[in-house]
Amino acid sequence: MGSKMEINHLHNKLETIKMEGILDGENADRKENLHRLFMYPAMMVPATQSAIIEAFSHELPNSILAIDPYMGSGTALLSCMEFGFDVYGQDINPFAVLLSQAKTTNYDIAQLNDSFEKVKQHIENDKSTNIEVSFNTIDKWFTKDAQIAFSRIRRAIMDEPNGNIRKFLWVLMSEAIRTGSNDRTSTFKLHQRDPEELERRHVDNIKNFLEYVQQGVSDFKYFQDKIHEKNCRYGNATIKWGNTQKGIDSEQKFGLLVSSPPYGDNHTTVTYGQTSYLPLQWIDPKDIDCPYDYLKTTQEIDRQSLGGSINRKALSGQRNRLIEKSKSFEDFYFSIPEEDRERYNKTISFIADFDESLDSITSVMDKDAFFIWTIGNRTVGGREIPNARILIDLMQYRGFELFFSADRQISNKTQPKKNNFSKTMDKEDILIFH
Ligand SMILES: C[S@@+](CC[C@H](N)C(=O)[O-])C[C@H]1O[C@@H](n2cnc3c(N)ncnc32)[C@H](O)[C@@H]1O
Structure with missing residues (x-):
């Protein structure tokens, strides 16, 4: 693509989607695009991403490669694969790598079903109380029972x-750990449930795990059938x-880039790492790709x-x-009174790191590439950090122009119920550059 007419056509299509309210993703269905395999924090919304990528898929040849350099659990990658694109994704969190590896694998459903039967049998026959x-x-x-x-x-x-099948199973074990450990699911930071609640609580972790696996197999079949019905090829994924x-x-x-970067440092926004800590303790490190000691603390x-x-x-x-x-x-920066500026060191350090990452990213993009960013502002010390406007400047600095923008409510995005980040954020911007 490149002609003025084609680009105008794409722009009009995006405007139509925006007017129809499709970008709000209100009718999000969690079975779509393997979304519910594991509830990773701040996942993008498949319905929103897919609507945008569908518009692009009519205009771009599907020989184009798509990238998500902050892939998280792979929502954007799956939306690209849904329309036949090959994808590349990377993330610093080894647990996100595992999730995306599993989700982008074109599994043989019969093999998954066989494996499910074998795993079920293995667990039924296993009477050992050894803790692994x-x-x-x-x-x-x-709890001892959970261990x-x-x-x-x-x-x-x-x-x-x-x-590959082990990776699929580790993901579902992780979802069972998320719902069955003593950690509260209402926040992404590790917080133990109240002692009275723990006293009352009984979770059948094996039953949950087996249910999640069965549901996972059927979600894979659903995704594969969807690609088949669209007459699309099943794209290759490099994760x-x-x-x-x-x-x-x-x-x-x-x-094509489709991504949602973090909106601030993990510690004060979304603790992707802490959320991953408990599952990672139980997954065989041989199946995890990561060069640093991710379990150090x-x-x-x-x-x-x-x-x-x-x-x-x-x-x-x-x-x-x-x-x-x-x-x-x-x-x-200059709107902050001088005596308060110290408080924003973390914010500056985050934006500087993000800016550096834009150098890495733009160096691997075609010169007429499209960038679809989803980004939200956040508040620190009562001040809104204008992430979206800063991103526009940083992209323009590198020679890319804002081609389309829209905002959407984030009620459907998986945010923790309680943290100072989600309380102060109720919309995010979709910014497309070219
Ligand atoms: C908002 S999430 C991504 C959501 C994802 N695009 C999706 O489709 O659901 C942001 C991700 O950025 C990752 N991240 C943070 N710093 C990173 C870095 N320096 N390099 C790569 N990934 C990083 C986090 O681990 C997290 O998974």
């Missing part, structure tokens, strides 16, 4: 010889662990992520570079 993993806080996060149940599940999964701030681990060039993954650590010596240089590149950042 050990870490300092295991008794805080898991026995997840040990039986783990032994059964490790008996599965096919590595890797990667720190996008440092680079994109691909030799190829991409024509509950904070390690969040520390490695954008804005996860402040380099005090670099701060003033980072701030000056952002001022040079973004008028919106400059206005924001």
Whole structure:
């Protein structure tokens, strides 16, 4: 694509989708695009992404490669695959890598069903009460019964010889851990449930796990049938662990980016790493791709992520570079009274890391590529950080123009019920650059 007429046509289509309210994703169905396999934090909404990508799919050749450099659980990647695109995704969180690897695999459904029967049998025959993993806080996060149940599940999964199928099973075990551990599901930070609640609570983790697996198999079949009915090819997926701030681990060039970056450092926005900590304790490390010790502490993954650590010596240089590149950042920064500025060091460090990642990203994009970003503002110390406007400036600085924008309510996005991030955010922007 490239002619003025084609680009206008695409723009009109996007405007129509916007007018029809489709971007709000109000009718989101969690069985779509394998969305409910695991409730990863702040997932994008399949209905919204798919509507946009469908519009692109009529205009772009499907030989174009799509990338999500912050892929999380792979929602955007799956929406691209739904329309026949090949995809590349990377994330710094090894658990996101596992989720996306499983979701983008074109499984043989009969093989998944066979594996389900074998795993079920294995668990039924397993009477051992040995606990398979050990870490300092295991008794805080898991009752003895849960430790026995997840040990039986783990032994059964490790008996599965096919590595791709094991990944599928680890994901469903993780969803059983999310709902069956002593951690509250209402926040993404690790928080133990109240003692009285724990006293009352009884969870059948094995039953849950087996139900999740069965539902997972049927969701894969549903997704495969959907691609088949559309007469689309099943795209290839390359999924890797990667720190996008440092680079994109691909030799190829991409024509389409579809992504939602973090909106601030994980610690004060969404703790992707902490949410992943308990499942990662139980998954065989041999099936996890990650070069650092992701289980060092509950904070390690969040520390490695954008804005996860402040380099005090670099701060003033980072701030000056952002001022040079973004008028919106400059206005924001100078609107803060001098005595309060210290409080925004984390924010500056995050935006500087994100800006660096834009260098990695734009270096692997075709020169006429499209970028579909979903981004929200957030509030720190009562001030709104204008993430969306800053992103527009940083993209323009690199020579890409805003082609289309829309905002949507985020009621359907998986946000924790309680944290200072979601309370102050109720809409996000979809910004498309070209
Ligand atoms: C909003 S989520 C992505 C949602 C995802 N695009 C989707 O389709 O659901 C942001 C992701 O950025 C990841 N992330 C944070 N810092 C990163 C970095 N330096 N390199 C790569 N990924 C990073 C987080 O682990 C998280 O999974």
